[in-house]
Amino acid sequence: MSNHQKRLSVPNSWPVERKTATFTVKAGAGPHGRDGVPLLILLRDVLGYADSKKEARYALNQGSVLVNGEAVRDEQRPIGMFDIIAFTERDEYYRVFPDEGGRLALTRIDADAADGRLAKIEDKTQVPGGETQLNLHDGSNLRVGDGGDYNTKDSIVVSNDDKEIVAHFPYEEGCLVTAVRGQHAGEIGEIADIKVTPGSGSNSVVVEGEDTSFETVEEYVVVIDENFTGDDE
Incomplete structure (x- = not known):
């Protein structure tokens, strides 16, 4: 090959x-x-x-x-x-x-910000033993004892040392997001509105930032923390 x-x-x-x-x-x-x-x-x-x-x-x-x-x-x-x-x-x-x-x-x-990585929850499933498996955007997965606090489209920060969750950012109106695909990729703002599409179609979100406002499908956005938006040094 x-x-x-x-x-x-x-x-x-x-x-x-x-x-x-x-x-x-x-x-x-x-x-x-x-x-x-x-x-x-x-x-x-x-x-x-x-x-x-x-x-x-x-x-x-x-x-x-x-x-x-x-x-x-x-x-x-x-x-x-x-x-x-x-x-x-x-x-x-x-x-x-x-x-x-x-x-x-x-x-x-900076070094402190390099201790953990951000991950988007793409799916979650129950596994034998009562634990919940969180399936992440990069193809990896993480097991948690109680998955009730975590939902698909939420973001988490996973520690590099022990692979434990050290922060959790729910997907909801008012959260800070970045678009990662589509014509608005790279733009950052807060979700002003989540528009639920009846049937099997994708929901859409309206995102408003300091210098931008756009609408895209919710699969194209990832919840982030303000510390992820630029140079921390």
């Missing part, structure tokens, strides 16, 4: 130029599904910390590049929305955040 991906067919979320070359690196198996961006692209094409795959592999083998608190040595490891990337030797920390057009961008954060 080829380790290459044609640039013209990469997902819109990938922060790569499509016409500078024919191929780029292919994402390996892992979280975020097809939208996951290979770590190599962030190291080489976005941050400029490596000039080649060989240099990236050498840096990763030092164990000083962490993704969500865990050392990563695979340059094809998929990186996606809200992941936390730490460069311990540089004392640099970044959060992957949706930018205009839905492309993923790196937002510089």
